[in-house]
Amino acid sequence: MTNKRFHLVSLGCAKNTVDSESMAQLLQREGYAPSLVADSAEVLIVNTCGFIGPAKEESYQALSDLAANKRSDQWLIAAGCLSQRYGAEVIERVPGVDALLGTRRWMDVLQLIDKLRRRTSPEPLYHLPDEAITVGTDEHDVLRISKQGYSAYLKIADGCRRPCAFCAIPLIKGTLVSRPMHSILAEARALQAAGVREINLIAQDITDWGHELGVKDGLATLLEALVHEAPQVDWIRILYNFPGSVTDRQIETMAAHKQLIPYLDMPLQHAHPATLKRMRRPANMDWVHRTLAKMRSNLPGLALRSTFIVGYPGETEEEFQTLMDFIEEIRFDRVGVFTFSFEPGTSSEPLGDPVPEEVKEERKGRLMELQQRISLENNQALVGQTIDVLIEGTGEVEGSDEPIAVGRSYRDAPEIDGLVFVEGGAPVGEIIPVRITGAMPYDLSGVVETSRNVITLEGLEIRD
Numbered sequence: 001m002t003n004k005r006f007h008l009v010s011l012g013c014a015k016n017t018v019d020s021e022s023m024a025q026l027l028q029r030e031g032y033a034p035s036l037v038a039d040s041a042e043v044l045i046v047n048t049c050g051f052i053g054p055a056k057e058e059s060y061q062a063l064s065d066l067a068a069n070k071r072s073d074q075w076l077i078a079a080g081c082l083s084q085r086y087g088a089e090v091i092e093r094v095p096g097v098d099a100l101l102g103t104r105r106w107m108d109v110l111q112l113i114d115k116l117r118r119r120t121s122p123e124p125l126y127h128l129p130d131e132a133i134t135v136g137t138d139e140h141d142v143l144r145i146s147k148q149g150y151s152a153y154l155k156i157a158d159g160c161r162r163p164c165a166f167c168a169i170p171l172i173k174g175t176l177v178s179r180p181m182h183s184i185l186a187e188a189r190a191l192q193a194a195g196v197r198e199i200n201l202i203a204q205d206i207t208d209w210g211h212e213l214g215v216k217d218g219l220a221t222l223l224e225a226l227v228h229e230a231p232q233v234d235w236i237r238i239l240y241n242f243p244g245s246v247t248d249r250q251i252e253t254m255a256a257h258k259q260l261i262p263y264l265d266m267p268l269q270h271a272h273p274a275t276l277k278r279m280r281r282p283a284n285m286d287w288v289h290r291t292l293a294k295m296r297s298n299l300p301g302l303a304l305r306s307t308f309i310v311g312y313p314g315e316t317e318e319e320f321q322t323l324m325d326f327i328e329e330i331r332f333d334r335v336g337v338f339t340f341s342f343e344p345g346t347s348s349e350p351l352g353d354p355v356p357e358e359v360k361e362e363r364k365g366r367l368m369e370l371q372q373r374i375s376l377e378n379n380q381a382l383v384g385q386t387i388d389v390l391i392e393g394t395g396e397v398e399g400s401d402e403p404i405a406v407g408r409s410y411r412d413a414p415e416i417d418g419l420v421f422v423e424g425g426a427p428v429g430e431i432i433p434v435r436i437t438g439a440m441p442y443d444l445s446g447v448v449e450t451s452r453n454v455i456t457l458e459g460l461e462i463r464d
């Protein structure tokens with residue numbers, strides 16, 4: 001009697017989370033039940049990340065832990081980016097793995113399990129086709145979303161055609177493949193019908209959506225269609241904008257629709273033109289300054305997020321100081337900092353990894369310290385202001401039975417940004433105006449705004 005249960009561990013980015021949930025949909029449709037406990041499942045799957053050093057090690061650890069406790073009537077599948085990028089090396093590192101499933105063919109998970117069932121020798125199976133990635137609902141009629149409570153990720157494309165020297169994504173996922181607009185709109189309608197209040201649009205490079213479909217100003221075109229098709233979804237957030245590709249029409253479209261919240265995530269990676277050129281990244285810092293200024297003047301309450309790499313080959317103290325000065329000048333609301341990870345196979349490989357680890361860590365520390373001060377000052381400037389907050393949980397203040405709620409404002413993307421603590425509590429799933437009473441480096445606290453005719457931070461009026 002087969003025990004049709006699966007245990008799936010999802011690692012890496014939100015795009016991988018969506019792939020994991022799509023695999024789970026296929027398995028459940030085939031009668032497999034999800035199991036939170038590996039021991040009671042027949043099929044063990046780790047949807048791995050193969051992007052940079054620490055993430056790869058986390059994936060190997062997850063595989064090793066499952067392999068160490070695996071019974072003879074269980075199968076361990078290493079799915080995702082680590083398998084796609086390293087193939088047999090994964091099995092050399094973790095001999096208990098029974099099969100590899102590449103990130104480009106996550107939708108073949110059932111066929112692979114079938115092959116494992118009919119397998120006559122203990123030899124591991126390899127399913128690593130490297131044809132272009134397929135991201136669409138089209139092929140398997142599964143939703144390309146990941147929903148947590150009243151918030152959801154919606155994947156609009158995958159793969160990337162950019163030449164960034166440090167990045168392995170194009171090696172792993174292949175070039176850009178945009179999902180058809182009709183599929184994306186159908187899922188936005190489905191999420192609206194499911195009562196979702198926030199949709200986070202994701203891709204490797206969201207600003208490139210529609211490029212290979214020949215859609216002019218693709219993202220702006222898609223956003224206009226989305227607000228038309230899902231008018232009840234309160235917040236539509238745009239993550240992973242590529243510098244140099246945020247157009248005037250995108251800014252105008254965001255300014256015209258309050259659903260398109262004033263939040264911009266644009267990974268810049270550095271600010272010194274020489275470093276950016278070595279990274280093979282857009283190095284036109286005038287464009288960056290002009291575009292950020294344009295967005296700040298057209299989008300009241302704009303929250304800016306960016307990501308930076310320190311310790312890239314050849315980074316001098318002078319180049320790093322340019323980055324520090326840039327951070328001080330722009331005063332981002334949210335900043336992610338990574339140390340350079342040497343990635344064989346990328347076009348930065350010939351540059352090696354000359355910046356010592358301790359120098360990388362020291363620079364990361366200085367940059368984080370600077371940003372923490374800026375983030376606290378930005379948060380302190382919000383005290384007394386009213387801001388909309390999506391309530392995601394409730395509880396009590398430690399040591400008292402005073403109710404408290406926790407949520408995120410439009411300034412906080414899920415999992416990567418801050419939280420807002422609402423004294424007195426509030427209903428989960430509601431978006432409520434909160435008057436900010438306290439500021440911490442990354443989080444805020446406040447109370448439910450009861451007075452009326454108040455203008456919220458993002459310029460919305462609270463009426464009776």
Ligand code: SF4
Pocket residue numbers: 160161162163164167168169170204205242
């Ligand atoms: S745009 Fe992003 S995903 Fe694409 S190559 Fe550059 S860093 Fe990698």
